[in-house]
Amino acid sequence: MATPTKELKKLGGGYDPREVKTVHDWIDLLKDEGEYREVNVKVDWDCEIGTIARYCMSAKNGVALLFDNIKGHANTFCKKLFTNSVSSYGRFNLALGLPKDASTRELVLTMKEGYKKSLSPKEVSTAPHKQNILKGDDINIEEIPVPKWHLWDGGRFINTFAPVITRDPDVGRYNMGIYRGMNAGPKHVSCLMAPSQGWGDHYSKAQQRQEPMKVAFIYGCNPLLTILAGSAFGRLVSEYDVYGGLVGEPLELVQCETSDLMVPASAEMVIEGTMSWDPKDFKMEGPFAEHCGYYGGGYSLKPTVEVDCITYRDDPIFQGSCESIRPGWPTEDAYITSLSSSALVWNHLEACGVPGVTDVWMNLDGPFFMIYVQIRQSYRHQAKQIASAIWGMSFANWAFKIVMVVEEDIDLRDHGQLEWALCT
Structure with a gap:
């Protein structure tokens, strides 16, 4: 039986962004707007999901997709993959509270003004993703239905659309960004580290201190969290604060199980981990079909996160995205x-x-x-x-x-x- 959709309030011609707190709320909204389909037939994580997602994104008004019958994941703790969440300007309008047919200029102006605002987050004591907690020998990220998105990718890239949370060790400011990461065994994620980006700056500071860096990967978010994570704010700005200002209410955060990092309480699943600065702890990563349409970041040893804990809500939804682009084939x-x-x-x-x-x-x-x-x-x-x-x-x-x-x-x-x- 289909789950009844949540009735969302409209505000000024669009949906009220404050009502879309979770990925489930977002899916309900997309269902109401005819922007969502479920793929129930069995699909292979090895390139087939990526191919379907790519062709759907390239189609006019291609919809968001949820795969719930993925080869090898009938009995794993995570069985579902959501993709193509914001692969149209119309869905961006819905996420920002505008009418779906608003112009791109109106959309840019809305983001321009919203990105100037700031409201600090607030801490809550618990969250739905605390329903299940895996530590020690129970950790196995290979139970998550991570696709191999492209034929020549170096492996299954778990981080393609996951906000990555780190904190500046000097001033305590949070950064939330989208950075690629590849499965490197049941308990490790190897990552392409760009020193010029937010978490790259935090990593450099940890390296100077010769201290490991605590990291959290967030899966299954409302669209604004992922949009903000993918926006190139300056280093003096925390995306947590921008979210509150943009939406008009504080983002709710909950503390991790194995560190003092604070993460969005609305997430479906959180991977907590530790990244070492020592090259002896690096693992192989790459290549990956990157945003520019070419394979980038060759197969080499790169900084790696050792997974300390996985927290997830019952029947969690994993979220990823098919990268690489060419004219007429956006991502x-x-x-x-x-x-x-x-x-x-x-x-x-x-x-x-x-x-x-x-x-x-x-x-x-x-x-x-x-x-x-x-x-x-x-x-x-x-x-x-x-x-x-x-x-x-x-x-x-x-x-x-x-x-x-x-x-x-x-x-x-x-x-x-x-x-x-x-x-x-």
Whole structure:
């Protein structure tokens, strides 16, 4: 018998984001909107799930998918995989409380203003994912239905859409980001560590102290948590605080079982672990079909998390995403980056005192690497100032390779107009 869906309140033409606290609430909303399908036939975790997810994402209005009959996982503690959660602008509108047909410009403006807000989280004493707790010999991450997403991936990548939680050892500020991680046995996750990113900074500080770093991986979230985790905020910003400001109420956090890290209470499943700075503890990781459409990060020894504990709610939903992109074949990551980068760059330009910015846009086919800015020009070299400001952002050490600045007569979302502006 189908589970009855939760009735969600609407607010100002869209759903109230405060009502969508869990991945179950999000699935109920998507069901009501015709944006969700369950795949009940048996599927193979080895490339078949990735292929289905990829073709569904590339289809016009391709839906979110939940797989509940995965080869080798009929009797494991986790049997379900949810993917394609935010693989359309319409679903982003639903997540942000806008009408599903709102324009991308309206969506960027909503995120732009929301990303300026801040409200500290609050601690709660328990959470649904504390229903089951695995430690010691009971830990086996291979019981989680992690796909091998692409043919030449180095293995089964458990972390493709999981917020990763770490804390700055100097000031205690939390970071929540999405970073790739591969199964490296029943109790280990090997990770691609980018020193320029939030948890990379925390790892470098732990390495300098010669102390291990505590980590938590979060699976099965409401969409805003994952969207914020995939947004490139500066290092002085905690995504926990932005979530509270954006939604209008504090994010509820609960303490981990094996560390003092605080994690979202609404999660389906949490993996708690310890990452060593010592190369003797590293395990092999990579390659992986990355966001740019190529395999990246070759098969080599990389920093590894040893799993200390797994907590999960009854019948948990694992969440992952099929990466890699080419024109016309976007990914969830591309949607997040397209919108969040547009909002964050716009805010950054205003904070730098650059006048006259009227629109900012990053399209799906060049996520991370190309961004467009529309201005009302008022002085010479304004475009040069804009590019210099953008390249000063922390995210720009590997993103925003190309900055294109146009005036108000050019629509940033019209490829023909952009090409005309470039050529003339």
